[in-house]
Amino acid sequence: MLLPLTAWAGQHAITLHGEPKYPADFEHFDYVNPDAPKGGQVRLHGRGTFDSLHGYILRGTTPNGVPFTSEVAPTVDSLMVSSADEPFSMYGLVAETIKVADDHLSVTFTLREEARFHDGEPIKPSDVVFSLNILKTEGHPIYQKYYADIDRVEQTGEREVTFYFRSDDNPELPLIIGQLPVLPEHYWAERDFSRTTLEPPLGSGPYRITRVEPGRSVTYERVRDYWAKDLPVNRGRYNFDTVRYDFYRDDNIALQAFIAGEYDFRQEYSAGNWANGYNTPARRAGNIVLDEIEHTIPQGVQAFFFNTRRAKFSDPRVREALNLAFDYEWANRALFHDSYTRAKSFFSNSELAARELPSEAELELLEPYRDQLPEEVFTQVYEPPVHGDRRQRRENLLKALALLEEAGWEVRDGRLTNVATGQRMQIEFLLVQSTMERVALPFIRNLERLGIEATVRTVDITQYLNRVNTFDFDITSMRFPQSMSPGNEQRSYWGSAAAETEGSRNVAGISHPVVDDLIEALIRSPDREALIARTRALDRVLLWQHYIIPHWYSSTFRIAYWNKFGRPEQSPDYSLGFNTWWVDAGKAAHLRGERD
Structure with missing residues (x-):
């Protein structure tokens, strides 16, 4: 049984049904500002606490941002990346091209020659092979179910890796594999993958963890020489120099901390808080902004x-x-x-x-x-x-x-x-x-x-x-x-x-x-x-x-933030898109003056 999955021999993108929105020579996603300035710090909040930075196993409680392919400050790159204005299309990140076999029983990715981990080591097909196998055998149980239809993975060229399927009737598999986080085999060879750790694992993404206060805060820093910073899928994204999460055990305390200026941005899930919790001098002065952004994201x-x-x-x-x-x-x-x-x-x-x-x-x-x-x-x-x-x-x-x-x-x-x-x-x-x-x-x-x-x-x-x-x-x-x-x-x-x-x-x-x-x-x-x-x-x-x-x-995002940000004119259909925002230096300076 052959399926009408849209993919081309050795092409830049794949989509489940129809054709991808962006051509091979696209320069950036439509919902970003490609000239967004880099810099500044954003402070966010997490709930509860954490005792591990290893996000791929069942054991331990991990902080916001972990697993490391999170939207705001990812530290690990995947083979491909989804666009946030299409139902399900993916574009090459670590993978330069993707090719689905004519019999739909395998998919081959060619890796980018310039792809690197943060220690400078190249990302190789063997790392991709390792990633799938370790997640299926020692990772969180959800990976065993998610990758159940993949029979095996092999290196099939100097920069090629091929995944073989158990049958030809699951058209989503190539896209599922595209989401695979690529983990460094050489790093984990010296460590026990099944154990929790507060050592920041080696990554390859636009951010790295630079400071950890166990149970209290974690700080992500933008990687200045990030290997993929100029790729079209990343242009205009990941603009903050640092992203810090502080953890609060109670959401009411977290709200009061936001109002006191202890962090910069929150998505509000409480209708009561939204109606009554932000009636403060800072909001009346325009220093705190409340906004509702409509979206078409399925709410499950x-x-x-x-x-x-x-x-x-x-x-x-x-x-x-x-x-x-x-x-x-x-x-x-x-x-x-x-x-x-x-x-x-x-x-x-x-x-x-x-x-x-x-x-x-x-x-x-x-x-x-x-x-x-x-x-x-x-x-x-x-x-x-x-x-x-x-x-x-x-x-x-x-x-x-x-x-x-x-x-x-x-x-x-x-x-x-x-x-x-x-x-x-x-x-x-x-x-x-x-x-x-x-x-x-x-x-x-x-x-x-x-x-x-x-x-x-x-x-x-x-x-x-x-x-x-x-x-x-x-x-x-x-x-x-x-x-x-x-x-x-x-x-x-x-x-x-x-x-x-x-x-x-x-x-x-x-x-x-x-x-x-x-x-x-x-x-x-x-x-x-x-x-x-x-x-x-x-x-x-x-x-x-x-x-x-x-x-x-609710079919809207309710967001509250201190007025220090710039954001693109267009919002994506299927995401809040906070990773496309940036710190506006003029607004931030004005806000500092107001607070002083």
């Missing part, structure tokens, strides 16, 4: 996720019943100033969301599984329950009680109890942000009306990651972003093989044969039309199994 899903590995959540009727007790309308009105849109899909804010009845293409895909799926998958568009007034809330709670009774639970002495085992329904909400407590606590009051004993436990980031990675929780709040072209990562999100793999992103423990089959069909979509239909079919099945209690999303 943010939700309370059930841990279905636990027996009490194994029945979809129980999960649906608890969903009926969540009053989103009250939360949006009372807490969020009606600023959010309710999530009704695992692929929110995109054409991939199943927001109509199934199409013929979807029905053709779903029909063989009819006896394994709820009838609603075929006949209804998923809508979360609505709590508009007291009558609706009461009706929803009565429906919830009926579902719980069907699933074998009944209220005894005021406590919801399993009829077969006598076990009481007790639930702990595991949170990492204290701001989510105001959402969970009113929800808990509704659960108590069902006889459910529920509590909230908010922990630090290290404990939170340890518990989530080992699936030691009942319900947790989490967000899963999605791309315009979902693919291999869906295995790690919802696939059965990932359900019992510690550290995987399948926090819900989803293990359903139909979900597995739909993921594989999605990955092998031959064109954009098929990808949309298959993603929507997957969306329907996930929604009607009630694995989540959907939250909300």
Whole structure:
């Protein structure tokens, strides 16, 4: 089976469907200022703490900017780089050219002769071979799933490396390989890749880590002789001389630190903070700027996720019943100033969301599984329950009680109890942000009306990651972003093989044969039309199994910053694009005078 993946023999770019926007002789991306000045310092904030700078393994808690291919201050280059104004196109970085074989069973990259690590050593095909193999064998478990369709990698020329595929029906693989971070084999030959470290690992990107205060701050410095600084994909980007992250254990403290001028830029996720948290003299004087930037980025899903590995959540009727007790309308009105849109899909804010009845293409895909799926998958568009007034809330709670009774639970002495085992329904909400407590606590009051004993436990980031990675929780709040072209990562999100793999992103423990089959069909979509239909079919099945209690999303970036920056006139469609900003020397001098 040959697929219409757009790639040319030995060319500069590759795209999943259609043609790349930028030709081989392009000079820069449209959303940058190619003449942006270099210089200045930007201070950002991180949440929690960190105890490792090794971002490619499960162990340890890493700071912002790690893994090292982060957007703002990357220290490791990948074979290719995505443009932020196309759904999924990639352009050569370490790789000068890319060639997909005619039989679609391999892809060959020719590396740039000038590519260098920070110690001056050239980036060689052997480094690329090492990178894939070490990530698959000793890296974070997500890499094993992400690269599962790659059979092997070999050096096939002085500057050539070829990846061989297990089959010819995954058109996304060449782009997935393009994202591969290239790690220095000679550096890791003297170190244990499986161990955490606070030694800044050797990189090759536009920044290097120059200062670390363990658990408190990390500073990235722009590499003045960066080998790729003049390539078209980098022109106008990575303009700050230094990027420093300071870490705060509580977001309320972090907000106050921003207002006090302790750092320069923040993206605001709290509607309450956005409405009321920045009413300060600095903002009224124009020294703090608030802005909303619209975007077309798919928002994926943010939700309370059930841990279905636990027996009490194994029945979809129980999960649906608890969903009926969540009053989103009250939360949006009372807490969020009606600023959010309710999530009704695992692929929110995109054409991939199943927001109509199934199409013929979807029905053709779903029909063989009819006896394994709820009838609603075929006949209804998923809508979360609505709590508009007291009558609706009461009706929803009565429906919830009926579902719980069907699933074998009944209220005894005021406590919801399993009829077969006598076990009481007790639930702990595991949170990492204290701001989510105001959402969970009113929800808990509704659960108590069902006889459910529920509590909230908010922990630090290290404990939170340890518990989530080992699936030691009942319900947790989490967000899963999605791309315009979902693919291999869906295995790690919802696939059965990932359900019992510690550290995987399948926090819900989803293990359903139909979900597995739909993921594989999605990955092998031959064109954009098929990808949309298959993603929507997957969306329907996930929604009607009630694995989540959907939250909300926004189609704008809410940003607050001290008025020291310049930015391009055009913003990218699929990214905030902060790595295209720069420090405006005149604004920065004025701001220093105001502060003095």
